Amino acid sequence: MDEALVQLQRYALALENPPLLVVCDMERFRIHTNWTNTVSQCFELTLDDLHDPKARQKLQWVLAKPDKLKPGLTREALTRDAAQRFAGLAAGLRARGHDPQAVAHFVNRLVFCMFAEDAGLLQNHLFSRMLEVAHGNPTRFLPMTRELFGAMKSGGMAGWEEVPWFNGGLFDSDNAIPLSATEIGQVHEAAKLDWSDMDPALFGTLFEGGLDPDKRSQLGAHYTDSEKIRKIVEPVVERPLLSEWKDKKSLISKAMERAIGTKSVSVRTKALNEARALFRSFLEMLWNFRVLDPACGSGNFLYVSLIALKNIEHRVNIEAEALGLEREFPRIGPEAVLGIEINPFAAELARVSVWIGEIQWMQRNGYGINRNPILRSLHTIECRDALLTDEGGESSWPEADVIVGNPPFAGGKLLRSLLGDQAVDQMFAVYQGRVPAEADLVCYWLTKAWEQIQAGITLRAGLVSTNSIRGGANRRVLESIVDAGIITDAWSDQPWVIDGASIRVSLVSFALQGEAEVRLAGC
Structure with missing residues (x-):
């Protein structure tokens, strides 16, 4: 059954990614949900189960009403729930005086352990069982966690369980932070979520929660x-x-x-x-x-x-x-x-x-x-x-x-307060004649991306910006790109109006293909 599912998964794209994947060995049916952005579920039925009208109804839904089997929980909701739980944990550890960078690194490890367990990389619910033991005796949390992290660093044993070699920079040491019984309980509850279905594209919410709030604006985190x-x-x-x-x-x-x-x-x-x-x-x-x-x-x-x-x-x-x-x-x-x-x-x-x-x-x-x-x-x-x-x-x-x-958003007038005089003076000197001193920070990325294209190093670029790019010193940067070619909408290939204040751009992409061509996407 597992091998049949693997074969089916490999051809799902050719079948236009159907929302349900069903495998059968003539005695059992397994219905795997496959909707985009939903947490996947598996329903298993046997031939004997088909005496039950509710079980038969599931097979009827497969053939006639597949939406009836669509899971209610989206991957986005799952990931946001998980991120909120760990943002609170990170804030509590910082409040106790732990270094924000050490907290972020530690929380990141916990998150990956949960994913690894649900993805079958940590066998036998090793991480959850460890949390359950530690919840009853918080003093055991630190040594057990360090043993697990050490095993994940190079491969080895954690207790009686064999742990694969993970490495990758994330598990560069066995360092861990002690947690209270309440905090261990919070982590244990979070571990009950299906982390194998979390959405990495929403991982940024965890990123923002794990950063030191006092430094978030300096780093342009968004x-x-x-x-x-x-x-x-x-x-x-x-x-x-x-x-x-x-x-x-x-x-x-x-x-x-x-x-x-x-x-x-x-x-x-x-x-x-x-x-x-x-x-x-x-x-x-x-x-x-x-x-x-x-x-x-x-x-x-x-x-x-x-x-x-x-x-x-x-x-x-x-x-x-x-x-x-x-x-x-x-x-x-x-x-x-x-x-x-x-x-x-x-x-x-x-x-x-x-x-x-x-x-x-x-x-x-x-x-x-x-x-x-x-x-x-x-x-x-x-x-x-x-x-x-x-x-x-x-x-x-x-x-x-x-x-x-x-790229990070910071208005030209805020650069010195955010980056410091020395960094700003160096930036102005290096990019003199290419980016006006009054321009927003994002314009430096636009300029460098366009120069990569002009040099033949890059084919295309697409960067998110704000509407402020259409005016003031920012506009001069955009016009330097515009002057190099024809402006078109990347979706419809229709010309853009660029007179006066009519440029309203929030998503910018541009390319140099044959004769110079600039594409502006979105508005």
Whole structure:
């Protein structure tokens, strides 16, 4: 039954992602819910159960009224509930005098332990059983937690249970913070949620709750909802790749038709080799495709971009298989997304969010996950300043095919109070003549992204901004991009009106393709 489900999951995309996945061995039926953004459920029925009208009704709903089986709890609601619980825990630990960074790191570990347990990576409810024991005797919490974290760092034993090797930077030591009986109880209650279905794209809520509130404004910490993220990722990442695949698939289809329609062995071999080469060249391009978020925060854009790339790879494999080619094992992983983030906890959380997304995708689509270690250190998500080096020079960005993200918002008049005179003076000196001194902080990201495109390093960019970009010093930055080409709406390819104060932009994406072309998405 499990193997049948795995096979079904691998072809769900080709079946247009049906909301119910049903497997049967002639004695049992398992109905797995598969709605987008809902917590999945499994209903199991036996042949004997069908004597019960309520059980028979479930099978009738599968065939006639599938919405009757739709779970009421969404992944968003689940994740928000979990985030709120841990925001309260983090606030309590900070109030007791613990270092905010240590608190954030510790809470992040607890969250991942819950996910690992529900995803089957920590066996036999190890974490929940540990919490249950500690709840009755809080003095045991610290040594047991340190033993678990130490085992997750390098693999080993926690009590009588074998623990896989996790690593990845998250479990870099066995450090833990003691909790009171009440706090242990709160964590234990949170562990009863289904963490395997949590939504990493909403992990930013936990990020904001885990940061030191006094430093949150300095760091430009902010949260972008999934809808806005998809409005950027779809035109910048997904649509161009799928369009390119459509053209490539047409050529593959014609080559396969020639192979099937000929009696000549040499012609057939040549046509098959051509089809395989076209398929392989597209996959190689996908495998080397990189998405950069130069202000990645807790990794929401990186997570959504990674899932988009993995879905495209999966779709390409299925469609190539339908044409008669052999599908490849999925190879796109967390290394496909690059990030720059100045706050160390946020950078760590971005790595964890991306890894959770990777593990969830592989399991939901019927594939095994990497082990030894389960989490590799993601050096592609860097903890540093995206604008200035430690020496006060200009910070470089890694090469990437596209740039997406939500750069920090800070008005030009607030820069000195938020960043300090020295940093602002260095920034003004480095970007003199490119960004007006009065411009908002976000304009530095717009300028650098556009320069990456002009240099041929990046194909496209999509960044979230505010309507303030249409006026004052900000407008001069936008006009410097506008002057380079034609302005069009990324969804409809219709020209934008740019006279007077009519530019109203909240989502900005632009590209240089052939003759200079600037795209502004959203309004």
